Amino acid sequence: MIDEYLSKCADNNNYTIYTSFCKARRIMLNSYSPVCSISGGADSDIVLDIMHKVDEDGRIKYFWIDTGLEYSATKEHLDYLEQKYGISIERVKPDKPIPTCVKEYGVPFLSKFVSEQMMRLQKHGFQWEDEPLEVLLQKYPNCKVALQWWCCERYSDKDGFQKISRFSIERNRWLKEFIMANPPDFPISNKCCEYAKKIPAKRMVKDNDADLDITGIRKAEGGIRSAVYKTCFSECKSKGCDTYRPVFWYTDKDKHDYEQMFDVTHSRCYTEYGxxxxxxxxxxxxKHINEELAVIEEHEPNLYKAAVHIFGKSYEYTAKYRAFVKEMKAKDKEEKKRDKLSANGADTGGDPVSADRSTVPA
Ligand code: SF4
Structure with a gap:
């Protein structure tokens, strides 16, 4: 059967998909108790299709974690997947659902990494002050990593050039200036990711004594989630469970090719809601939260109300930050324009007016 899939890949000239089948088959030959996390999203649909095709004796245990804030279209899609492949997908309860986490720890803001650092700083009563790292380390001695993020720590590359760390606040333009001008008056946290996703997934690995954990991370999706991995497979000697990301190298085009070649249908979240x-x-x-909220309001109005109730403070703060960035960009542009004009003026003896006149035809 696998030969048929491989020929299809060759006929369609897609060797990323071809290679992923070969690799998936090889990895499955060495696994006795694999588990595969299903999210109901598009990448996960492809992962399931690949793994189901190479799992000839049905060893993979599939599971889905109900974070407590899920589309009804996703839940329906799980039923569809079970029927299509003749498998069962275990519905796993989170250690704490998202609404409880937000209530207990705070609301996520901007990205997982930013939320993590802001949460750490808030925990130490940080006053969002603009001081050098050495000063802040004395004042707040137990949160070095978060302070390094806040102070835009740089590092020297192998040639000795100073570079901004991928984990610096400067990666989010004007975020520091924004926070200093608008300190958050509510707790920020990324704990929901931990209690509603990460810990239950780890529990599934442990409870099933899994030796292989299959997930749908793609390098092209960007962000911290994909940045921590260099390849599609990570061997873990200590806890005995390797991790495998079958679509890690897939581009958006590969995804599209796969959908066409193997007739993959995604959930109504994509096909109907858009x-x-x-x-x-x-x-x-x-990144497109406002567009998403408009779609949610139209198609799942009760979930929309729940999301606004749970994440409202974060939406407001994010909108304020985006407006701040826009304003700063406009100011920046204006300043550059002025600098350019005065530089032209300096070239012609310091008089910007004469500089302008010199370009006017007589
Ligand atoms: S922060 Fe994580 S768990 Fe919380 S809503 Fe976002 S993705 Fe879900």
Whole structure:
């Protein structure tokens, strides 16, 4: 059967998909108790299709974690997947659902990494002050990593050039200036990712004594989630469970090719609502949160109300930050324009007016 899939890949000239089948088959030959996490999203649909095709004796245990804020279209899609492949997908309860986490720890803001650092700083009563790292380390001695993020720590590359760390606050333009001008008056946290996703997934690995954990991370999706991995497979000697990401190298085009070649149907979140990504409803980390909220309001009005109730403070703060960035960009542009004019003026003896006149034809 696998030969048929491989020929299809060769006929369609897609060797990323071809290689992923070969690799998936090889990895499955060495696994006795694999588990595969299903999210109901587009990448996960492809992962399931690949793994089901290479799992000839049905060893993979599939599971889905109910974070407590899920689209009904996703839940329906799970039923569809079970029927299509003749498998069962275990519905796993989170250690704490998202609404409880937000209530207990705080609301996610901007990205997982930013939320983590802001949460750490808030925990130490940080006053969002603009001081050098050495000063802040004395004042707040137990949160070095978060302070390094805040102070835009740089590092020297192998040639001795100073570079901004991938984990510096400067990666989010004007975020530091924004926070200093508008300190958050509510707790920020990324704990929902931990209690509603990460810990239950780890529990599934442990409870099933799994030796292989299969997930749908793609390098092209960007962000911290994909940045921590260098390849599609990570061997873990200590806890005995390797991790495998079958679509790690897939580009958007490969995804599209796969859908066409193997007739993959995604959930109504994509086909009917028109969402570009799924996952937790209204997660504030989404770059297109306003468009998403409009879609959620139209198609799942009760979930919309829940998302606004849970994440409202983060939505407001994010909107304020985006407006701040826009304003700063405009100011920056204006300043550059002025600098350019005065530089032209300096070239002609310091008089910008004469500089302008010199370009006017007589
Ligand atoms: S993806 Fe967003 S909403 Fe979902 S658990 Fe993580 S931070 Fe919370």
């Amino acid at each position: 969402l570009r990504r799924t996952g937790c409803v209204g997660c504030p980390f989404s």
